[in-house]
Amino acid sequence: MSQFDSKPDAIFAEPLTQVSDFAFDQRVVEVFPDMINRSVPGYQSILQGIHQLTRRFAQPDSRLYDLGCSLGAATLAMRQGAQGASGINMVAVDNSEAMVERCRLHLEGYRSEIPAEVKCEDIRDTQITDASVVTMNFTLQFVPPEQRQGVLQTIYDGLKPGGVLLLSEKFKSENAAMDDVLVDLHHEFKRANGYSELEISQKRAAIENVMRIDSLETHEKRLREVGFSAVQVWFQCYNFAALIAVKW
Template sequence: MTQKDSIFAEPLAHVSDFAFDQTVVEVFPDMINRSVPGYQSILQGIGQLTKRYAQPHSTLYDLGCSLGAATLAMRQQVADIAEVAIVGVDNSAAMIERCQLLLQGYRSSVPVTLRCENVQDTPIENASVVTMNFTLQFVPPEQRYGVLANVYAGLRPGGVLLLSEKFHSMDPMMDELLVDIHHNFKRANGYSELEISQKRAAIENVMRIDSLETHRQRLQDIGFQHIQVWFQCYNFAAMIAVKGATQEGA
């Protein structure tokens, strides 16, 4: 049974930087569903888009797989596609260990390999779908272009990147609005003012978010030909970026 997230419920003398450790693993499903608006809809969309774009004899990647929610959403949709395999990557050993246990609870003919490493170090090969579900925002900003360029290079023509991110608005007034209504969402889900404040302090040095404009321009600069936001709720969005069917050197 999923434990309730109460990590920041009591006053802390010192708020340490947020880490995906064993404490977070125990409450992660509750945390993310109460913190990320539309999370279940995003997972459903990842499954649908994976079914549409997964190619036979290719590899699917879930970069920053945490407990494997996106991995499961992908795997459930590709059982009838010939010889596909999934690689899940996360740099938290606690997450990988629990993910392995959860995946074993669902029978499937689609093999999944889990790797405990930084996504910056993951080779992308023969890929048709790569998912980064709220992962890039935890990669140091100066390394994000390289990570996405590596994804692009490893994608087959017609392959896709599914990118979900929290973002900030370029308009300060609109950014304040989005932050406020997101905090209202968390209050409605039972988080106290103390929890919201301490979680924000813990994560501000770990999760540095971009604007949607920055995401779009970076993807265009890398070479993705078709880019679209397919889901947005408050300051959370999911994008799809498609590698063109005909690319030089592809």
């Protein structure tokens, strides 16, 4: 997977009088590749897996959706994975105009026979039709918890038989002691990537009101309740996991 150019992430490097809720604004767009690679363990492995799984499950004459596409890294992974399949169309969706504008530029920079539409809208309003692969790469965690099942039901209903949802999420352990272990490991990962204690603390304060995470058990239960008969974790590193759910 190719790396996008990025400025170093220093958004939370200086003490802030008041830590505002995290937003995917222009400041974040400029540093996002650096931020996500230094913050999400295994991120590049997840992108590679999305490429491989799309290659396996993309069906001819179908649509591929990247819901919460940010700068388009997963969109590109999917589009590259679907090369050779006929009649494929891609739809990438994000509710941040700054992200959408940059995503369009990134997609234009990679030649492909697969058309990709980038839409600025709330994924809760996105209609899913004739889909063979839908990706939500660290997106569902930003949807209000009470609306997550509805989003997943829309995806399931819009998938073709044999279609898949690729869902990556930060999660919490249902065992409090083990959750502390996973959180500590994640913080050590961020320190090893150059983040200071101040940056870790201020970022956590900024994001805690906008990103409410579930346990893996909750994710799996919810996926089965909307109709997915096969649900499997295919990647995990610390408190980050990627799941595949298949509509047989």
